[in-house]
Amino acid sequence: MRPVYLWFVPLLGILTACSQMPESRSPRDFSPAPSESEMNRVSPAFAHYTNDMVIGDLWHRAGLSARDRSMVTLSALITQQQVAELPYHFNLALDNGVTPNELSEMITHLAFYTGWGNATAAVAILSDVFEARGIDNSSSPAIPEQRLPLDEEAEANRQKLVDERFGNVSPGVVNYTTDALFLDLWLRPGLAARDRSLITVSALVAAGQPEQVTFHLNRAMDNGLSKEAASETLTQLAFYAGWPRVFSAMPVFKSVFESRGVLEQ
């Protein structure tokens, strides 16, 4: 028998704590996003850059679709647990064509790549967004009936390499890496391999881990991410993960582009 989450029980009590509270009120209504009037009261400068440079310019650039920009942005926000902007960007992602189940798969993927606690927080916020839009993803498969095809040779090489390097450092990590990640998570059909790679690379840049980018950027480009899209991913991340994260990642992107002969494109 599998364990059951018991800790939600007391939270339910809060929802009915005050009989006068609006029905729709829930814990996540207390997300700390500022209104536009609050933005202007505090920082006309920040409101200006947000409206004119980010919303008015960045999001409309060529080279990366609005849908992809939403996936990159959500990866950066979830990785850094920047929950204040999540309601807005979950809604924008749905408007930009990311499906509810793709959001579910993204959060699940980022649980493994950025830590469980980030995904838990994201699920809570997305639940409110789904409720407000009348979306229910509960019929999506917990375990898919069919999985994406596996490149068995590449996976055998990966296993061999990781096992030789780290098999006697942490067998637990090495085994879960194979069984949970590469033979399971990455083969779930709910999110295209190219999209899994895009959010993985975005998460690595946002987390400040350029040392892990080489493997995943190559994989992303093997999975169909163009050089132009990778380049614009960095532009999007400059705003949502901060300039220094991007400047630390650029030498790695350059070296991957060079090794694939696409730097001068």
Place this chain on the structure above:
Amino acid sequence: MRPVYLWFVPLLGILTACSQMPESRSPRDFSPAPSESEMNRVSPAFAHYTNDMVIGDLWHRAGLSARDRSMVTLSALITQQQVAELPYHFNLALDNGVTPNELSEMITHLAFYTGWGNATAAVAILSDVFEARGIDNSSSPAIPEQRLPLDEEAEANRQKLVDERFGNVSPGVVNYTTDALFLDLWLRPGLAARDRSLITVSALVAAGQPEQVTFHLNRAMDNGLSKEAASETLTQLAFYAGWPRVFSAMPVFKSVFESRGVLEQ
């Protein structure tokens, strides 16, 4: 005269804010953790991995006790300020045998090792958990009467090394490192040296600072952490700090295991 915290006064009022509200209601009840029904509505996939792989499997693995897994997990959550899961994991830690005062000492330790703001947030959440369980830790010593014995030779070497390298870079840092950390915090008897080392190493991996792990993993193993426990700490952290953090730390663990002649164990 030193400043006094005045900001606590009005918060006391909140505890009795709504006459209809349960006595225990407080601001931190609004922690954004999802209920199981919200999990299933949004992501049956994430609910499946959480229940079957993490709660149902990871936590029951050999090599690291449930108590130690709680300490490792809390370190990762506090380091990354992933507050949504903290109420659940503080409760689980108490259930797994971590004492209230050990939690107090953990938070205090992590204030120094991950930043004051992480500890402040954790105290607020733990206060609610203590209140709900009727726990009061206020009689624990702010300043212990007796301290753990000091390895004076090792400490003299550490001081000499750090003073030579950084004494003229930041005397403030160097002095606090000696007086506040190694002659004070680490000698508090409320948390065993081995446990302080375990949470320090966990925090360093979760923060993405493998460059600081060598010193503290050696210290952890000097303090009694086995190779197997260190290895399983990485497995636990793969889920709670994310795979990339662990993969960046594994070469350092390998090198420490090698230098101590325990790699092949």
Place this chain on the structure above:
Amino acid sequence: MRPVYLWFVPLLGILTACSQMPESRSPRDFSPAPSESEMNRVSPAFAHYTNDMVIGDLWHRAGLSARDRSMVTLSALITQQQVAELPYHFNLALDNGVTPNELSEMITHLAFYTGWGNATAAVAILSDVFEARGIDNSSSPAIPEQRLPLDEEAEANRQKLVDERFGNVSPGVVNYTTDALFLDLWLRPGLAARDRSLITVSALVAAGQPEQVTFHLNRAMDNGLSKEAASETLTQLAFYAGWPRVFSAMPVFKSVFESRGVLEQ
């Protein structure tokens, strides 16, 4: 005169939250900061270090003014999205002489240097602080009429260097770096160049990016930051970003101090 913390005023509104929620009630009323009694209930140890070592000692050290310590601390908190302490430290910064518009410019600057989501969250919290103190910054210029003078030769060199290295990696990043950062943000007169440098360096240390510190610490010292102030910035950051972040940054500070011939000062 010791600082007084006024930010509790709006919290009083919660007292009547249930039966008739006041219009003015806002999400940020539920900021998860612990009261002093909660601190003592949970961790007399942490309360002791907070009151005696941090508030009672660190903030009164020579070498860095209280105003500068507030800027350094806010940078660390915003970079790490440690929102629980933000209301307290925004108020303290105002008490220490940081002006409302300097706070607005700081947040805007840190949006670019640590990610948009951190700034958004900070604006929401600062809005409540401003409201409680009757501050309105909405007449500050979104786009300043005059900008600070530009060192054209240094900027031409910077552009040439970055364009050569990364122009074909991500033209978007390279162009925004010039147009948005160095020809726009850094020339806004609302925050002195030395202060922009101070918060940039603080953010880089807090984010765990010592590899980006060399350029900005040199720029900070060119902009007037003394060696002593830089050294004490590290001391302040030891507490607010955690010891390991500072120890990873110290070799870079040392190397910059050496190259400028100020190490032995």
